[in-house]
Amino acid sequence: MKKIMFNDRYGLTQAVIEGRKTMTRRIIIPQPDFLSDNFGWAKRNNGDVILPKYGVDEIVAVAQRYSTIAAGHPDVDTFLFQVAKAHKISLESVQDLAGWNNKMFAKAELMPHQIRITRIKCERLQDISDEECLREGIRQFTPNFPKNFPIHPTHFVIGDILKDTPREAFAALIDKVSDRGTWDGNPWVEAHEFDLLK
Structure with a gap:
């Protein structure tokens, strides 16, 4: 089983686990030279089709640090034993594993949450709709002002980002989790829709 990583700083892993995030975009590297109209998948000038990392x-597995899983696990001793067994180490050495503090090194088969990819499409980053921004984990937020307050503004939030529209919030998010200027660069992306299984 493969695993997929989401950004923890902006709460994206938690949004997936809670079922609030059901879509993700991954920048295609290297960027395609040409986009085929036949199947909607990018092709390179040499005719090679760019295949998505995950299939429909x-x-x-949703990647998490072992320490995060252990902290919320209902039977932490059993989980730690499973980690030790999977890595063929002693129980006492589990906290010394790279995967204890870095989910990149955690084994997919030990992850408690999985998603099923339901749809994949190739598009430009800025082709995202407001509805898809919300599926990316952006939340609508309306402050609780007194009833006599003249306006009740609605904002869109993820992590410490607060913007007026879902697209503005997503644009700010993508520039934080990728590189500054990613939104303006409008790269080709794989857009994955998914369901949380457990």
Whole structure:
């Protein structure tokens, strides 16, 4: 089983686990030179088709640090034993594993949450709709002002980002989790829709 990583600083892993994030975009590297109209998948000038990292109906583990899983696990001793067994180490050495503090090194088969990829499309980053921004984990937020307050503004938030529209919030998010200027660069992306299995 493969695993997929989401940004923890902006709460994206938690949004997936809570079922609030059901879509993700991944920048295609290197960027395609040409986009085929036949199937909507990018092709390179040499004719090679760019294949997505995950397939439709594929089950993928949501990557988490072992320490995060242990902190919320209902049977932490059993979980730690499973980690030790999977890595063929002593129980006492589990906290010394790279995966204890870095989910990049955690084993997919030990992850408690999985998603199923339901749809994949190739598009430009800025082709995202407001509805898709919300599926990316952006939340609508309306402050609780007194009833006699003249306006009741609605904002869109993720992590410490607060913007007036879902697209503005997503644009700010993508520039934080990727590189500054990613939104303006409007790269080709794989857009994955998914369901949380557990």
